[in-house]
Amino acid sequence: MNKKEVSQKYRIPIEILDEYESWGLCNVVKYVMGEWQYDDQDLDRLSTIMALHDVGFSNKEVEKYMRLLLETNDSKEKIISLLNNQRANKLKQIHLQEKQLERIDYLKFKMKNSKEE
Known part of the structure; x- marks a missing residue:
């Protein structure tokens, strides 16, 4: 799915998708024919990001959380x-x-x- 489809289907604001991409955490996301393509793993991560925003995490805190989530050590x-x-x-x-x-x-x-x- 491309960014617009993900935004519409899952009601994720484009700003959050842009934020996710800017963090460089979306290694799985592929840039195909001028558009980012999201897979199930990306959608799972985006779900976590939305949950973190919903409970009051700031953008900076969400990024920190997501970076920690992708780390393997401690x-x-x-x-x-x-x-x-x-x-x-x-x-x-x-x-x-x-x-x-x-x-x-x-x-x-x-x-x-x-x-x-």
């Missing part, structure tokens, strides 16, 4: 560390949002009580 612990860091950041965000909800609830409570007086 990369598993580094990848788990990246995932743990992202998880910790998400938990911090959740806790902050919980505090914000508590403040909203307090303000609602305060408003209801002030009308009753």
Whole structure:
């Protein structure tokens, strides 16, 4: 499949495909008759990239993750560390949002009580 077909079929933005190609990680992708051709292994990697973007990884973090994924030496612990860091950041965000909800609830409570007086 070429870039346009992959983008349309799997709903992957062209920007992500361009990013993937620019990292030089797509050794399997073949440049045929002026177009990149993606195979199943590329689609699997792109699926991972999309998942990483979906959970909040930056472009730089995604590239680091993908480079580690393709390494053979001691990369598993580094990848788990990246995932743990992202998880910790998400938990911090959740806790902050919980505090914000508590403040909203307090303000609602305060408003209801002030009308009753």
